[in-house]
Amino acid sequence: MKLLHIDSSILGIRSVSRALSAQIVEREKTIHPDLTVVYRDLASDAALHLSAAHIAAWSGKALEGAALCCDLELGEEYLTELFEADIVVIGAPMYNFTIPSQLKVWIDRVVVAGETFKYSERGESQTLLPTGKKVIIASTRGNVYQTDTPIAALEHHESYLRSVFSFLGLHDVTVIRAEGLAFGTDVKNAAIRKAQAKIAALVA
Numbered sequence: 001m002k003l004l005h006i007d008s009s010i011l012g013i014r015s016v017s018r019a020l021s022a023q024i025v026e027r028e029k030t031i032h033p034d035l036t037v038v039y040r041d042l043a044s045d046a047a048l049h050l051s052a053a054h055i056a057a058w059s060g061k062a063l064e065g066a067a068l069c070c071d072l073e074l075g076e077e078y079l080t081e082l083f084e085a086d087i088v089v090i091g092a093p094m095y096n097f098t099i100p101s102q103l104k105v106w107i108d109r110v111v112v113a114g115e116t117f118k119y120s121e122r123g124e125s126q127t128l129l130p131t132g133k134k135v136i137i138a139s140t141r142g143n144v145y146q147t148d149t150p151i152a153a154l155e156h157h158e159s160y161l162r163s164v165f166s167f168l169g170l171h172d173v174t175v176i177r178a179e180g181l182a183f184g185t186d187v188k189n190a191a192i193r194k195a196q197a198k199i200a201a202l203v204a
């Protein structure tokens, strides 16, 4: 059994999403003792943003330089890792109301027509990924984005990730959320404890 573990926070050892995603992985190892883990730290090593050179390479033009060549290989590795993963764990902080750009770069490499999905004649997406994958998101944010409040309209974070995974046919998505992290130590610690309790309650 394989687990793909992705982090994207730029806050290093102070990161809450990194701590929570690591705890999720430990919990999954307890549930599945045969688990093999592949780790990607997108904050320290992410693929390049897509560019005209990528489009040219994909359309069969000669590659421009070693950097692009390595980057295309990295994109292939991202795809293989997603195909092979039974469980995908993502540490996803909110930056400016959405996900970190490093995580968006990963999404740009794995949401690829003809690779992970195709369009039906009616324009709906059809997954090309193996079925049965589980996605667990460690979601962190400074504010609180309760539904039916004015700030909820700015929530393009979990909703975006859920939309992307649903588009790829991945519907088994669990969000472990710690929010209100900018509201002082007590609120922050309570939010983290609540998230940790959800992690402890994860089942196969």
Ligand SMILES: Cc1cc2nc3c(=O)[nH]c(=O)nc-3n(C[C@H](O)[C@H](O)[C@H](O)COP(=O)(O)O)c2cc1C
Pocket (backbone or CB within 6 Å): 009, 010, 011, 014, 015, 016, 017, 018, 092, 093, 094, 095, 096, 097, 098, 140, 141, 142, 143, 144, 181
């Ligand atoms: C660059 C940056 C942008 C942020 N933007 C938002 C935001 O739009 N909304 C919010 O609620 N919190 C925002 N925050 C706060 C983070 O979501 C919060 O600190 C969270 O704990 C970050 O996750 P991490 O601890 O895993 O790095 C931002 C933090 C950073 C560093």
